[in-house]
Amino acid sequence: MAAVHTTELPAGRNEDAINEVRRVLERVTDPEIPVLTIADLGILRDVLWNDGGIQVIITPTYSGCPAMQTIEQDIRAELNRNGYADVEVKTQLAPPWTTDWLSAAGREKLLEYGIVPPAGSSAKQDLRVPVTGLACPRCQSADTVEISRFGSTPCKALYRCNACLEPFDYFKCL
């Protein structure tokens, strides 16, 4: 079993120790899209030492996304497994999560996984207008059409490629 890190850790920010925690958190992934880590998703906002314990600050993707609860439990379990006993997971609402925070690596992983990453910046577009001309992740044709705005999870929409006739998921801008 790994050493138990507790009160001897310095208060405030200790870069090495915090980076170590972040490395452990690299193993926590989205339960619905297991190729993405919580850092890739942009929901891991901060890691702090607080009164001898670790405080992990996350922000929810969609208000009602049930994955958030699992992610919280996974963060705690992963840190506990690595010897961090005192872990607090805090949810922070502002600024609200946006798909603009998806990392470049995360976008690549999504595409490899068969999910088209968000097209363009969420800050610069009207979410009320449907997205057209997405390239099919299988055959790259831009002849694609939205089947349903709401897919298997709140963050995805369902599209179909008219060239290869395969359906695919699109990670919506938010």
Added chain:
Amino acid sequence: MNRDLFQYVIRLGDNALINGQRLAEWCGRGPFLEEDLAMTNTALDLIGRARMLLSYAGEVEGKGRSEDDLAYFRNEREFRNFHIMELPVGDFAFTTARQFLVDAYDYHYYLALQDSADATLAAIAAKTLKECEYHLRHSSEWMVRLGDGTGESHERVTRAVTELMPFTAELFAADEVDRTMQEQGIGVDLDSIETSWNKEVERVFCEATLERPPTSFTRGGGRQGLHSEHMGFLLAEMQSLQRTYPGLNW
């Protein structure tokens, strides 16, 4: 405790909760799979919004009540949602029309609430607004598909709108709580929300070839805890598990 703020927040929370509960009734009963998913996804957003608001209401109240205490252990007269939220789901046209009228309201409401002087409300509003955009886009498109669709769908959505319109006056009727909150820069200006809402409704009705029906009467009282006969049944279903096994956890 700031009583007005508590009232203001719990009203918003109850609207989201009851609207979400109604919409979730479609789970497994949607007209086709994609729409079933769309309605339950929207319901999930609404219940998520209710959780944030009711948690905050409990915090403002300062008596240690959690979101669950507020959702599951209050009686009918303590709920502060608008009547339009509690009406039974009806047919798909009725659910769609209600959702459109409410989505248009929510979108403009939370757009304004983003600038609230209350930092928590502003944060919740900014978070919820982006979801409102998706909801409004979805229900607006359905209004057009139904209104400008077949004779049957046009007739059904016309009937739904005629039935629902009298319940919309309540959305804009400011009372003492709204006025106090607006004066403190916390609440929104309902008059300006009404203007934006009217424009949105006119625009979509026009595209959907729907006439806006005249309203000869209005219904209200939800925010005073005076509900319709439907509310008790809704709560009985929503609360039965926690009432039977208080404090039950998954």
